[in-house]
Each structure stands twice: as C-alpha cells, then as structure tokens.
Amino acid sequence: MTANLLLEAENVGIQFGGLKAVQSVNMHLNKGELIGLIGPNGAGKTTTFNMLTGVYEPTEGIITFDGKKINGLKPYQVTKLGISRTFQNIRLFKDLSVLDNVKVANHNKAKHGIFASILRLPSHFAGEAKMEEESIEFLKIFGLDIYKDEMAKNLPYGMQRRLEIARALAAKPKLLLLDEPAAGMNPQETHDLMELIAFIRKEFDLTILLIEHDMHLVMGVCERIYVLDHGQLIADGTPQEIRSNPKVIEAYLGEEVVE
Amino acid sequence: MKKSKVFWGLCLLAIIFYAVVQVMISGGILDMYYQSILIQMCINIMLAVSLHIIIGITGQFSIGHAGFMAVGAYFSAIATMKLGLPFPVAILIGAIVAALAGLLVGIPSLRLKGDYLAIATLGFAEIIRIIFLNVDYVGGAAGMVITNLSNWTYAFMGVFVTILVIANFTNSRHGRGCISIREDEIAADAMGINTTYYKVVAFTIGSFFAGVAGAIYAHNFFIIQPTTFGFLKSFDILIYVVLGGLGSLSGSVIAAIFLTVVSAYLSGYPEERMIIYSLVLIIVMLYRPTGLLGTKEITSLFKFGKRGGSKV
Amino acid sequence: MEWLQQLVNGISLGSIYALIALGYTMVYGIIKLINFAHGDVFMLGAFIGFYAIARWDLGFFPALIIAMLLCAIIGVIIERVAYKRLRNATRIAALITAIGVSLLIENTVIYFRGASPEAYPEVLSNKSISIFGANISSQSIMILGVTIVLMILLQFIVHKTKIGKAMRAVSHDPDAARLMGINVDNTISATFAIGSALAGAAGVIFGVYYTRIDPLMGVLPGLKAFVAAVLGGIGSIPGAMVGGLVLGVVETVVSALGYSLWRDAAAFVILILILILKPSGIFGKNTREKV
Ligand SMILES: Nc1ncnc2c1ncn2[C@@H]1O[C@H](COP(=O)(O)OP(=O)(O)OP(=O)(O)O)[C@@H](O)[C@H]1O
Numbered sequence: 001m002t003a004n005l006l007l008e009a010e011n012v013g014i015q016f017g018g019l020k021a022v023q024s025v026n027m028h029l030n031k032g033e034l035i036g037l038i039g040p041n042g043a044g045k046t047t048t049f050n051m052l053t054g055v056y057e058p059t060e061g062i063i064t065f066d067g068k069k070i071n072g073l074k075p076y077q078v079t080k081l082g083i084s085r086t087f088q089n090i091r092l093f094k095d096l097s098v099l100d101n102v103k104v105a106n107h108n109k110a111k112h113g114i115f116a117s118i119l120r121l122p123s124h125f126a127g128e129a130k131m132e133e134e135s136i137e138f139l140k141i142f143g144l145d146i147y148k149d150e151m152a153k154n155l156p157y158g159m160q161r162r163l164e165i166a167r168a169l170a171a172k173p174k175l176l177l178l179d180e181p182a183a184g185m186n187p188q189e190t191h192d193l194m195e196l197i198a199f200i201r202k203e204f205d206l207t208i209l210l211i212e213h214d215m216h217l218v219m220g221v222c223e224r225i226y227v228l229d230h231g232q233l234i235a236d237g238t239p240q241e242i243r244s245n246p247k248v249i250e251a252y253l254g255e256e257v258v259e
Numbered sequence: 260m261k262k263s264k265v266f267w268g269l270c271l272l273a274i275i276f277y278a279v280v281q282v283m284i285s286g287g288i289l290d291m292y293y294q295s296i297l298i299q300m301c302i303n304i305m306l307a308v309s310l311h312i313i314i315g316i317t318g319q320f321s322i323g324h325a326g327f328m329a330v331g332a333y334f335s336a337i338a339t340m341k342l343g344l345p346f347p348v349a350i351l352i353g354a355i356v357a358a359l360a361g362l363l364v365g366i367p368s369l370r371l372k373g374d375y376l377a378i379a380t381l382g383f384a385e386i387i388r389i390i391f392l393n394v395d396y397v398g399g400a401a402g403m404v405i406t407n408l409s410n411w412t413y414a415f416m417g418v419f420v421t422i423l424v425i426a427n428f429t430n431s432r433h434g435r436g437c438i439s440i441r442e443d444e445i446a447a448d449a450m451g452i453n454t455t456y457y458k459v460v461a462f463t464i465g466s467f468f469a470g471v472a473g474a475i476y477a478h479n480f481f482i483i484q485p486t487t488f489g490f491l492k493s494f495d496i497l498i499y500v501v502l503g504g505l506g507s508l509s510g511s512v513i514a515a516i517f518l519t520v521v522s523a524y525l526s527g528y529p530e531e532r533m534i535i536y537s538l539v540l541i542i543v544m545l546y547r548p549t550g551l552l553g554t555k556e557i558t559s560l561f562k563f564g565k566r567g568g569s570k571v
Numbered sequence: 572m573e574w575l576q577q578l579v580n581g582i583s584l585g586s587i588y589a590l591i592a593l594g595y596t597m598v599y600g601i602i603k604l605i606n607f608a609h610g611d612v613f614m615l616g617a618f619i620g621f622y623a624i625a626r627w628d629l630g631f632f633p634a635l636i637i638a639m640l641l642c643a644i645i646g647v648i649i650e651r652v653a654y655k656r657l658r659n660a661t662r663i664a665a666l667i668t669a670i671g672v673s674l675l676i677e678n679t680v681i682y683f684r685g686a687s688p689e690a691y692p693e694v695l696s697n698k699s700i701s702i703f704g705a706n707i708s709s710q711s712i713m714i715l716g717v718t719i720v721l722m723i724l725l726q727f728i729v730h731k732t733k734i735g736k737a738m739r740a741v742s743h744d745p746d747a748a749r750l751m752g753i754n755v756d757n758t759i760s761a762t763f764a765i766g767s768a769l770a771g772a773a774g775v776i777f778g779v780y781y782t783r784i785d786p787l788m789g790v791l792p793g794l795k796a797f798v799a800a801v802l803g804g805i806g807s808i809p810g811a812m813v814g815g816l817v818l819g820v821v822e823t824v825v826s827a828l829g830y831s832l833w834r835d836a837a838a839f840v841i842l843i844l845i846l847i848l849k850p851s852g853i854f855g856k857n858t859r860e861k862v
C-alpha cells in the first residue's frame with residue numbers, strides 16, 4: 001500500500017468463549033478519509049472498535065497503525081500513538097466538570113511531573129495553564145464553553161454526546177473513532193453534528209471511522225463504507241456500490257438502505 | 260489568582276491555629292488529656308486523608324490501610340529504639356518503608372477491582388500484621404516498648420504536610436487522572452491515562468502518609484502491638500473516609516475530627532460506642548451513601564473554589 | 572499414622588469452613604455482596620446452640636436444628652432490613668453496610684453478655700476410634716457425617732426444587748428471572764435463609780469440636796470461609812466445598828509442621844495468590860466487562 005496508509009487490519013477477529021464476535025476482518029484506512037462502518041445490531045461494530053483501541057486484544061490477526069503493530073497494546077498506549085474514540089453508551093467522567101473531562105484527555109500533552117505538582121513548581125503552573133487554555137479551545141469548537149464548570153452528568157443528552165467527541169479530540173488523535181455519535185439526537189442536532197465532524201476533520205487533519213445506524217447520514221458523508229454482518233465483513237466500497245450490493249441488502253432485509 | 264489566594268489563606272489559618280494551640284499548651288491551658296486527644300485527632304486525620312487519596316480520589320477500594328500504618332509504626336520504632344536515630348528521621352524511615360510496602364502490595368493487587376481488591380488489601384494487611392507478630396526482634400505478640408516522642412508540633416506538621424501534598428496532587432493533571440479512574444476506568448484508559456501507573460502512585464502516596472501517621476502513633480503510646488493494627492483499625496479509617504464523603508478531602512478531615520471527639524467522650528463505654536458507630540454507619544449508607552459531603556469540598560459550600568472539584 | 576490423623580483434623584476444620592463458605596458464595600452469586608456479617612451469623616449459631624444445650628438441656632441434634640432455624644430467620648431479617656435497600660447501591664456502600672452489620676451484631680452480643688468466652692458442654696460422646704493405626708475421634712466422624720448430609724441436602728435443594736431453580740435463575744440474570752415471573756425478592760431471602768442456616772449449623776459444630784466460643788469467634792473463620800469461597804470460585808457451590816476443605820487441610824498442615832503462628836497467614840497468602848493468578852477460582856468462569 002501507499003505511504004498514505006494510516007491503519008490496516010489483517011484478518012482480525014475475536015472470540016468470547018465460544019462466540020466468534022468478529023472474524024477475519026480486513027480493513028485499511030488512508031490518511032484523511034472519512035469512512036463508515038455499518039451493520040445490523042450485534043454485527044460486531046463496537047467490538048471492532050474495541051479491538052482497534054486495545055480494549056480487547058484480538059485473538060487472531062494483526063492491526064498496524066502508522067507502521068506499528070498495535071495489538072496487545074493497552075488502550076492508553078494506543079491513544080498515545082494517536083487513536084482516540086467515543087463510546088456508544090456515553091462514558092463521561094460524570095462527577096468531573098465539563099472542562100476537567102477535556103483536561104483529562106489533554107493529560108499526555110502536558111509535561112509537568114508529580115513532584116512539580118506537589119511542590120507547586122513553576123512548571124506546574126505553566127503546564128496547568130496551558131492545559132486549561134487548550135481545553136477551553138476544544139470546548140469552544142463544540143459550543144460547550146458556556147457549560148465548562150457544570151458537572152458532566154448535568155449536561156443535556158445531546159451536549160453529553162458532543163462532550164464525548166470534544167474529549168476524544170483533546171487527546172489529539174490522528175485517527176478518531178466515533179461510535180454512533182448521533183444516537184438519540186433529533187434531525188437538527190444530527191445535522192449540526194455532522195457539519196461539526198466535517199469541520200474538525202479539516203481543522204485537525206483527521207482520519208475518521210464512523211459507526212452510525214442512520215443510513216442517509218452515512219451514505220451522505222462517508223467516502224467509503226465497510227459493512228459488517230454476524231462478525232464478518234460482507235462488503236466495502238463507495239456509498240453507491242454499497243447501496244446496490246445484494247449482500248448488504250440481504251443483511252438489512254429490506255431496511256431503508258434499499259431505496 | 261483566586262484559587263491560590265484561597266490556598267494561602269488556608270495555609271495562614273492553619274499556622275495561626277497551630278500557634279494558638281501551642282501557646283495554650285505552653286500556658287498550661289490544655290492539659291495532657293486534651294493534648295493527647297489533639298494528637299490522636301491529627302493521627303486520625305492523616306490516616307483518613309491518606310486513605311482518601313486511594314478510595315476517594317482514585318476509587319480503589321482498600322480496606323487494609325492499618326497494615327501500612329503498622330509498617331510505619333514498627334519501622335520508625337526500630338529506628339528510634341534500636342538504632343537510636345532522631346525522631347524526624349525515624350518518621351521518614353517509617354513513611355518510606357510504608358510507601359515501599361504500598362508499592363509492593365499495590366502492583367499485584369491493583370489489577371483487581373472492587374470487592375476483590377478490597378479483600379486482597381485486607382489479606383495483605385493481615386499478612387503484614389502476622390509477620391510482625393512472628394518477628395521476635397520487634398517483640399512478637401507482646402509488642403515493643405517505645406519512648407514517648409510525639410507532641411503537638413510533630414502531629415500538626417504531619418497533618419499539614421499530608422493535606423498539602425495530597426491536595427496539591429489532587430489539583431493537578433495527575434490528580435485528575437486518578438479521579439478519571441474513579442469515574443470510569445475504561446474511559447480513562449481510552450483517554451490515554453496509564454491507569455495502572457496512577458493507581459500505584461495513589462496507593463504509594465497513601466501508604467507513605469499512613470506510615471507517617473503510624474510513626475507518630477507509635478511514639479505517642481509507649482507500646483505498640485500487632486493486635487492494634489488489625490482490620491478493625493482499617494475499618495475505623497474507612498469509616499472516616501466514607502462518612503465524610505467519598506471524594507471529599509475536607510469531608511474526611513471533618514469526619515476524623517468528629518469521630519475522634521465522639522470516641523473520646525464515649526471511651527468509658529466501648530460497647531455502646533461500637534453499637535452507635537455501626538448503626539450510624541449502616542444508616543448513613545442506606546440513606547445517604549455519598550456520605551456527609553459527597554465529592555464536594557467544604558470550601559465550595561462557601562462559594563469559593565470551584566464546584567465539584569477539590570479545594571486549593 | 573500421624574498424617575492420617577492430621578488429615579482428618581484438617582477435613583473437620585475444612586468442613587466447617589465449607590459450611591460457612593457456602594453461605595458466602597450463594598449470597599455473592601445472587602446479589603454480588605460480600606456479606607461480612609455472615610461470620611457473625613455463624614457466631615450467633617454457636618451461641619444459640621450453646622444456650623440450647625447448656626440451659627435447656629437439649630441434645631446435639633435438636634440444638635443444631637434450633638440454631639439453623641433461628642439463624643435462617645436472622646439471616647432473612649438482616650437481608651430485609653439492611654441489604655434490600657442496597658440492590659442498586661454502589662459496591663462500596665454495600666460492602667460498608669455489611670461491615671456495619673457485622674460490627675453491630677458483635678457488639679450487641681458483647682453488650683448483652685460480655686466479651687468473655689463460653690465453654691461448650693460435651694454433648695457428643697468422644698471416643699477414640701483407631702483406624703489404620705490413627706486415633707480418630709468419634710466427634711470428627713460425626714461432624715463429617717453431619718456436614719456431608721447438609722451438603723447433599725443443599726445440592727438437592729439447589730438442583731431439584733423450585734426454589735433452587737429460582738435461585739440459579741436469579742444469580743444468572745436477575746432481570747430475565749423477573750421477566751419470567753420469578754419473585755426475585757423472595758428468592759434472595761431464601762438464599763439468605765439457607766446460607767445462614769448452614770452458618771448456624773457450622774457454629775454449633777464448631778462449638779462442639781473446639782469447645783470454646785466467644786462473640787468475636789466469627790470474624791476470622793468468616794474471613795477464611797470467604798477465602799475458601801474465592802478459592803473455589805465465588806458463586807460456585809462445589810467450589811465452596813472444595814475450597815473449604817483445601818483451606819482446612821492446608822492450615823492443619825502448616826500447624827503440624829510447627830508454624831502454628833503462621834497458620835492464619837496461610838489463608839491470606841492463598842487468597843492473594845488465587846486472586847492474582849486466577850481470580851475466578853478453581854471452578855469459576857472468566858467474565859469480561861462489555862464495553
Ligand atoms: N465482552 C463481551 N463478552 C461476550 N460477548 C460480547 C462481549 N462484547 C461483545 N460481545 C458480543 O459480540 C457481538 C457483537 O457485539 P457489538 O457490541 O460489537 O455489536 P454492534 O455491532 O456494536 O451492535 P449495536 O449496533 O447494537 O451497537 C454481540 O453478540 C455481543 O453480545
């Protein structure tokens with residue numbers, strides 16, 4: 001492949017007890033792409049994310065990111081290398097302020113050590129001030145700066161979803177994985193969110209892999225799409241190709257994708 | 260900046276408090292009985308705050324804190340009684356060995372979660388206690404006789420440094436890392452926090468200050484025995500942290516002060532004291548499981564400081 | 572044939588641990604609570620048995636049955652009053668409540684009768700029987716017999732009765748069980764009743780065998796029984812039995828080798844090794860949190 005390749009999964013799969021949740025998945029993501037990952041409920045999409053981010057270690061196959069093999073790495077190591085993600089079932093730090101949620105993800109960009117903080121050395125103050133400034137920038141992009149001192153659990157639902165993305169972005173990833181970021185949002189909110197995603201992609205030079213149930217949305221924004229069903233990739237291609245792929249139509253059994 | 264003003268304000272207040280008490284002691288207004296209660300209070304605050312960083316901040320459920328206190332007590336006692344070292348050096352030795360013990364216990368057991376971690380820490384604390392019980396060098400079951408070297412100044416310094424270090428730690432990127440583990444370990448990991456590292460760091464810092472408390476305790480009571488450091492002691496410390504509010508430093512301090520006073524008043528009625536203690540514990544858990552202050556700090560109730568976070 | 576004698580001692584001790592461990596494991600299996608008060612129910616059983624024998628002149632078996640019945644009732648009361656409200660509480664709140672209940676029981680007993688120990692009357696004749704050259708007390712055999720009968724009874728209840736099926740269903744998935752029309756609350760109470768009855772039986776047996784009981788006697792055996800439950804794989808009934816026996820034998824061996832002061836450490840060393848090497852225990856299954 002070309003120098004453009006960012007992530008490659010070769011024959012990746014995982015087994016839980018007897019259940020093969022995902023098997024022999026081959027994927028490649030090029031720098032700058034916005035790619036969709038779709039499939040019916042229980043197809044293994046979230047599980048695939050979990051393998052790409054080190055939450056689960058694949059039982060087969062190899063994942064390469066930016067030229068490095070990443071299976072077996074811990075999630076925080078994968079994040080440091082440049083993959084960050086959101087969660088389908090929102091996992092914010094509920095009792096922390098909105099600002100602190102983002103600051104946590106900003107953690108590794110600061111350099112001041114534990115002793116500097118305990119002794120309140122100048123490097124602590126400088127480091128913390130920089131984190132604060134940067135984190136507020138991220139909040140501003142998502143229109144969350146007005147909530148910065150609010151506890152995350154008190155945010156309205158749609159804002160919580162946005163905060164998840166802001167937080168993931170604060171880890172300064174090269175590859176951003178979004179697990180159903182628009183779930184539970186109304187059409188207007190979804191539309192705004194998609195514009196935002198397009199914006200951050202340009203602004204931060206991101207590659208994005210997006211899980212989404214809303215077909216129109218995926219077909220509309222993604223350049224390429226992977227389709228999972230029963231843990232296996234059944235198709236990949238441009239939205240046009242996917243739309244007319246008989247296997248996909250069968251997997252969705254007459255769902256809206258057909259039209 | 261506003262935050263650092265609050266910080267220096269609290270420091271100043273603490274020093275004034277110290278000086279006033281010291282003057283009262285020198286002037287003979289506070290007799291030995293009250294002095295000993297004050298020192299006991301300081302020891303309990305140190306224990307509470309040092310467990311707070313493990314449970315309240317990092318969310319790691321340790322119920323073996325008395326084990327690290329024991330390490331601090333015994334090793335500082337060895338330093339003064341057997342090696343003839345000065346008391347401040349002995350405190351440091353006790354604390355460092357306790358921190359090492361914390362490191363040693365923490366690395367294998369902090370992979371465990373919830374109940375399993377709790378029971379493992381309890382097991383480790385019992386093993387530590389049984390080791391002291393079996394070592395003749397430190398007196399075995401009979402214990403070790405120790406000269407009284409602790410006083411209000413040492414006790415106060417101990418509390419001051421404990422709170423300062425733990426509050427400063429909490430209010431930094433490192434403390435936020437620890438809190439994120441408490442809030443959601445999987446999300447913290449996914450945001451790039453090395454969760455194992457920070458759990459061990461918090462555990463080690465907590466053990467260090469439990470060691471300081473142990474050292475001051477050992478030199479306050481003429482004798483230490485392994486039975487003192489059993490799991491009932493660990494539960495006592497746990498109660499401070501839980502009643503004060505998991506996640507609230509000031510809450511655990513207030514609970515430690517309050518319960519020390521209550522214990523002193525009820526010291527003539529040990530059974531009644533324990534019955535009341537346990538009833539309060541059950542009732543608080545059933546009706547207000549977040550404890551007195553929840554994760555809030557007392558300062559935030561007076562509208563300085565920020566909401567939900569910690570003070571300083 | 573001293574080792575055979577030690578083995579029998581170990582198995583006797585182990586069967587007491589096993590009886591207590593069963594309650595821990597059943598309760599943990601069904602509501603994921605380490606019921607710290609379980610060791611104190613064991614202590615109450617020992618005292619009930621003591622009063623039944625010493626004050627009311629009852630024999631061993633009537634005393635055993637009374638202790639089991641009363642302990643079952645106490646267990647249900649504890650569950651209904653303290654633990655029921657905790658179903659949706661955090662694990663920490665639940666564990667601390669359990670610690671509170673444990674302290675409350677111990678200190679209430681101390682309050683009413685003092686902390687002094689009591690000497691158990693001899694209710695079972697204690698002859699020495701010689702088997703393969705080893706002297707084995709008839710008491711040991713009696714204890715083993717009772718334990719085995721209780722365990723068979725438990726297996727029968729869990730696998731052959733309706734309440735047993737309900738218990739297994741609830742511990743597998745409480746929500747699904749509720750949807751299937753199982754009364755979850757009653758099932759949990761039944762679990763406490765059975766577990767507490769077994770702990771009560773263990774208390775009487777302990778009293779008869781070791782002859783000395785006191786209000787804090789439940790603390791250490793309680794903790795060790797929990798270790799046994801973890802060793803066997805918490806939630807697993809055969810696991811609790813095997814774990815209890817293994818622990819009893821190991822402790823007896825450690826004592827017999829002349830390290831009796833280290834005996835208590837053995838249990839905790841086992842605990843830590845098992846937690847670190849195979850937290851799911853001998854019979855447990857590995858589970859992984861879904862993300
Ligand atoms: N930790 C786990 N243990 C056992 N099975 C699991 C685990 N995680 C996922 N699975 C199983 O793997 C399969 C795929 O689940 P996954 O969550 O990846 O689906 P999904 O495509 O994200 O579905 P949805 O659209 O509902 O989010 C499911 O059958 C699920 O039950």
Ligand SMILES: [Mg+2]
Nearest residue numbers: 045046047088
């Ligand atoms: Mg999913």
